[in-house]
Amino acid sequence: MAVVGAAGYIGGELLRLLISHPGVEFAAATSRSLRGRPIDGVHPNLRGFTRLAFCTEDELDHCDVLFLATPHRETMRKMPQFIGLADTIIDLSGDFRLHDPLVYEDYYGVPHEAPELIGTFVQGLAELHRERLRTASRISVPGCMATAGILALVPLAEAGLIQGSLTVDAKTGSSGAGAKAGPENLHAERSGALRVFAPTRHRHEAEITQATGLPVSMTATGVEAVRGVQLLCKASLTPGVDEKAIRGAYRARYGDEPFIRVVAHRRGLHRFPDSKILSGSNFCDVGFALEQGASHVTVISALDNLVKGGAGNAVQCMNVRYGMPEALGLEFSGLHPN
Numbered sequence: 001m002a003v004v005g006a007a008g009y010i011g012g013e014l015l016r017l018l019i020s021h022p023g024v025e026f027a028a029a030t031s032r033s034l035r036g037r038p039i040d041g042v043h044p045n046l047r048g049f050t051r052l053a054f055c056t057e058d059e060l061d062h063c064d065v066l067f068l069a070t071p072h073r074e075t076m077r078k079m080p081q082f083i084g085l086a087d088t089i090i091d092l093s094g095d096f097r098l099h100d101p102l103v104y105e106d107y108y109g110v111p112h113e114a115p116e117l118i119g120t121f122v123q124g125l126a127e128l129h130r131e132r133l134r135t136a137s138r139i140s141v142p143g144c145m146a147t148a149g150i151l152a153l154v155p156l157a158e159a160g161l162i163q164g165s166l167t168v169d170a171k172t173g174s175s176g177a178g179a180k181a182g183p184e185n186l187h188a189e190r191s192g193a194l195r196v197f198a199p200t201r202h203r204h205e206a207e208i209t210q211a212t213g214l215p216v217s218m219t220a221t222g223v224e225a226v227r228g229v230q231l232l233c234k235a236s237l238t239p240g241v242d243e244k245a246i247r248g249a250y251r252a253r254y255g256d257e258p259f260i261r262v263v264a265h266r267r268g269l270h271r272f273p274d275s276k277i278l279s280g281s282n283f284c285d286v287g288f289a290l291e292q293g294a295s296h297v298t299v300i301s302a303l304d305n306l307v308k309g310g311a312g313n314a315v316q317c318m319n320v321r322y323g324m325p326e327a328l329g330l331e332f333s334g335l336h337p338n
Contacts, residue, residue: 030059069092149208159249161245200218228302
């Protein structure tokens with residue numbers, strides 16, 4: 001196994017999960033600017049777990065699985081090179097998430113440079129595509145807010161319980177901007193702030209629309225937390241839908257899922273999904289609030305943007321692809337309090 005782009009936050013989470021994974025022999029981590037430097041110098045939480053140093057992409061040998069924590073727009077240009085380096089590619093960039101290259105161009109602002117490869121990727125969500133992932137050689141992991149939205153809304157859309165357009169309000173911690181974020185993520189600017197950075201047309205909007213088949217209007221706000229994503233989604237109910245039908249749809253879809261929990265209780269501090277208690281874990285909690293006789297439902301979802309929203313989801317896909325127990329290496333429960 002190897003990770004390309006291993007110096008960033010997602011790359012660091014991949015290293016954390018893979019180095020201690022009992023079913024993996026970890027071989028290499030790349031960084032163009034840090035060649036020869038010890039991995040634990042950049043990711044100090046890995047001190048004592050590895051003696052490996054960063055290498056460059058040119059130094060990679062062929063491996064079973066290559067994880068790509070590489071930038072959007074750059075990944076598609078290099079994908080032919082990456083495909084030749086591994087039996088299985090697991091891509092965490094946005095370049096192969098959207099099925100339509102014209103939609104990609106609309107949301108990412110540039111033409112897709114490898115449209116012929118888009119159809120060869122399977123979406124990296126085991127909860128929706130487990131059977132296809134068992135034989136997939138190319139996997140595209142959804143974005144963090146897209147994962148939270150898709151997992152929250154698809155069961156209701158599939159069951160025909162919601163209709164019309166969806167409104168998604170996303171809150172995300174600072175790590176979602178990456179390790180090389182700009183001046184807007186300086187502590188002096190971020191601390192204490194609730195800053196809307198995408199009032200319309202966040203690119204994850206297109207992923208949720210693609211998965212649900214319903215039009216989505218999405219906003220995204222940065223909050224002071226380091227990790228975490230929480231989504232509030234508003235949807236119109238199909239006439240006659242009640243709380244029992246909604247709970248039934250979630251139970252039918254997620255009753256046996258190892259990393260999805262339905263959290264919609266009537267009382268208690270944590271009666272709805274809360275990203276704070278999911279830090280470091282691969283869980284996505286989903287829930288809802290519905291007043292009797294209401295025509296709309298509020299759906300809530302939460303996850304750790306770096307784990308279930310990224311690296312953990314990628315490792316889960318690897319486990320499925322290679323016939324390992326799906327939760328292997330992902331058993332961490334999260335922390336409370338933290």
